[in-house]
């Protein structure tokens with residue numbers, strides 16, 4: 001094992017497993033990725049390099065300084081990893097899957113659509129969707145059991161449908177959510193297929209289940225294609241877009257060029273995939289964690305009651321709810337919806353003393369960075385207080401990276417935070433959710449971290 005000095009002056013260990021251990025490690029990486037990463041991090045230190053061939057390695061880096069190096073200060077040495085490529089089969093070349101000039105142009109065009117001002121204008125849709133959900137719960141008998149993952153997916157789908165497409169997808173929630181789930185499972189199966197290392201496209205075509213995935217993709221396309229076609233035929237005013245689709249149709253670069261129809265479709269599907277399941281899972285795990293920590297939940301309810309006095313929240317309230325935001329931050333620390341971020345090295349690099357050869361793949365998993373013992377005391381504990389006041393001060397800037405970092409960081413972070421705060425506040429005003437015993441909190445690892453079995457909770461009405 002070699003020792004290297006980090007950019008922040010600490011020490012990072014870079015381990016290299018014995019050749020005899022590599023097949024077992026790779027098998028474990030496929031069958032139980034999170035445990036395997038934890039094992040390598042504990043056994044080999046904050047960084048491990050698994051040689052795959054003479055010139056190529058798979059590195060797992062878990063120190064915040066590594067995250068800063070790969071995602072921010074030296075991001076020009078990397079592009080999106082080959083592990084993201086199977087997604088191109090379905091979502092095409094949207095922001096997540098594109099690189100180079102196409103990505104640069106699209107990001108420049110789309111970034112302004114996610115500004116604080118634009119997202120604030122979308123808040124009424126978020127409030128209306130959450131109102132529909134909590135009012136529906138209110139009509140149910142005290143103690144009704146619900147599947148929280150399903151409810152949160154329905155909520156975020158409703159929000160994404162209205163804010164992206166101006167469409168009511170509530171009737172399609174189950175169908176769309178299932179389709180996204182199938183596609184996520186598919187992307188994970190493809191990445192686990194060793195052929196992916198040689199040809200992601202061939203692996204996507206040859207991994208079993210292709211028909212089911214194609215069907216799921218068609219479901220999503222059906223939901224959005226007609227809306228896109230209609231809007232392109234009759235766009236709303238670009239000066240006053242009603243939703244993100246309007247804004248995309250109206251977006252122009254410096255030369256006055258707009259976005260082509262195919263590209264709009266790829267971007268909308270990308271937002272759909274990236275923006276629906278991630279927030280749904282963050283809310284799901286938050287409600288689970290709150291049910292395990294009564295004092296944290298009581299403090300959240302007290303904050304909500306004190307700040308809002310029973311009125312409906314608005315976008316401006318988000319800043320006045322520090323405990324609510326700390327609860328969400330701590331929940332995404334423990335269960336980061338995007339649990340790993342991966343890059344392929346295109347220019348040889350040296351990450352805090354760890355050599356990275358061109359062609360190697362580097363993983364900087366938020367799941368591990370969020371548990372790094374140099375930064376996080378009692379890393380497995382649910383303790384939102386760590387995000388408040390003095391305890392939050394002085395922490396490495398990239399110790400908490402649920403939204404990634406650098407120029408490829410999440411474009412939807414302001415959107416996500418706003419919808420999640422609004423949802424958590426409105427749920428807490430009206431209801432209290434208690435865990436039905438027997439839930440296994442170990443996550444199922446797909447593109448996002450999902451509960452491995454339905455998260456069942458009983459709904460109690462706070463006002464009654």
Ligand code: HEM
Pocket residue numbers: 095096107270271274275276278279282336337338341342401402403404405407408409410411412413415416
């Ligand atoms: C809790 C909710 C969310 C989490 C945890 C999350 C997390 C992330 C992360 C970690 C990345 C970076 C991936 C990488 O570097 O490889 C990312 C990128 C992205 N996210 Fe999010 N996201 C969330 C919500 C959203 C929403 C609501 C939208 C849009 C409506 C969205 C759209 C995107 C897009 C388009 C990218 C690609 C950006 C690029 O490469 O330029 N995300 N997200």
